Amino acid sequence: MSDDTQQGESQRLKSFRNFMTFKLHMLGGHSERFSERYYRDLFGLSLTECRIIGITGSLDLVTFKNVCAMAHLEKSYASRIMNRLVESDLIKKQENPQDQRSVLVSLTEKGRALHSELHAASAALNVSMMSVLSPEQKETFVTCLTLLHDHLNEMEADGDGAEAVWRKHKEKPAARSRSGRSEEVAIDLQTARQLHDMLGKIIRER
Template sequence: MRKNIVRQEVATTSNRVTLDLDRHVPYFFTYISNKLSRGASDTYRKHFGLGITEWRVMGVLAGMPDISANQIISAIGLDKGAVSRGLHVLEQERLVTSEPDPKDNRSRIMRLSKSGNALHDRIIVAALAREKRLLSTLSPEEVEILIVCLRKLRANVPYVNAYDPLDPAPGKRRK
């Protein structure tokens, strides 16, 4: 039987509550995400002429061709402006093509062009090598546990983002 582990998430100094950055999970996500994104963007710009946002859009389109910009936004969790700018760059570089959505004239269906697919196939090698380096300190079992935990946390994001400090009756927690 596993015990629930209660951990100290805050440090108290001079009657003031502050974050303990060695234990605060959102800090780790922010730090790791920002550093990885900056490193990937620098690498991809230097070697492939694209930044991280364009690469993320390409990655989604490679696995999910013929989708709208709104579907890309949902898939990668970036804001509309960032995805729109990324798509604009990819269209200017002729890496993405689009056509009107036959089901919705206000929307366009996006897909990688032949040159977009070829560039994706070059960048994915670097992306997977970077991931391998990131995970190199974990055993295969730890990687699987991490993925399970990350999926659970991803599913819990709407619950977290629904938090309102002024709400006296917060919603139910997800399991």
Template sequence: MSTLHLDGFLPYRLSITSNRVSNVIATAYQSLFGLKIPEWRLVAVLAEGDGMTQQALGAMTRMDKVTVSRAAIGLVERGLVKREPNPSDQRSHLLRLTDSGAALYEQVAPKALELERRIFSEFSAGEIRQLRSMLERLEVAAAGFEAEAT
């Protein structure tokens, strides 16, 4: 009989590491900018593109629709995001950054990059490239399992 040792189980270690890194980032964004992680993810995705539906934002950020909806509501209430009619689908709205939202992104993005630099300061450029490559491969492998489950 095989024995599972949780501390050596890679999916568990990946989850623990992800949670720890997310907590560091969440604390920084909350204290500096009053943003929760889901809110920051929406701001970042909207800053990189044009108006998007909540459904598209959920797909891009891998967040469930309730989390996306709550984050969007909070950002709209703070005047960082605006809702506009979706000309291609009257049942949905497009979300876009307001000028205030874009200005906030311009403040947060350098802090995010600095935090990333600090977290990975003990890694060489090659190790970071290798980690990115492995994470991409893990995502593809996990997507394959998701496809099998549906």
């Protein structure tokens, strides 16, 4: 092996491809692009428009602010989309008697009928996308997504910004496996107590 080859291999940078965040972003991008084409072909609506209809319909009567928050949309952008849906007689606005600065939105009869069609189409899309998974894999996948979503919400609520995440990573060195690879080990309190009791029993028997 030449010196140039050895130097090239030693300088090869590590890949991000095996990180959960990388795979999740890639999967999310694929899902967004496919879903955008899917809903435009079927209903002539963008994915964002469908999301707003879905959120509004599921909550019956909701503030515009809450729709923006749940759809992760900037107010100015969401306002333009909402106005288009109002003009299309899919959504109606009304004053909020409890807060004059707030606007309540709900689906019209036409919007409710479309919501039912969108829900059926979304169900079909989900079945198609997850058809490569076994029933057990589907259940595990959805459970993991829910856990990750809840955990990220907790991180945001706790104010875990970039510096906090990086500091925790540096302060908690990863465990080493027999192969020499770094492995992070996390156990809950119940498991820790069970291990403690088992070790205590072994020590007493000796």
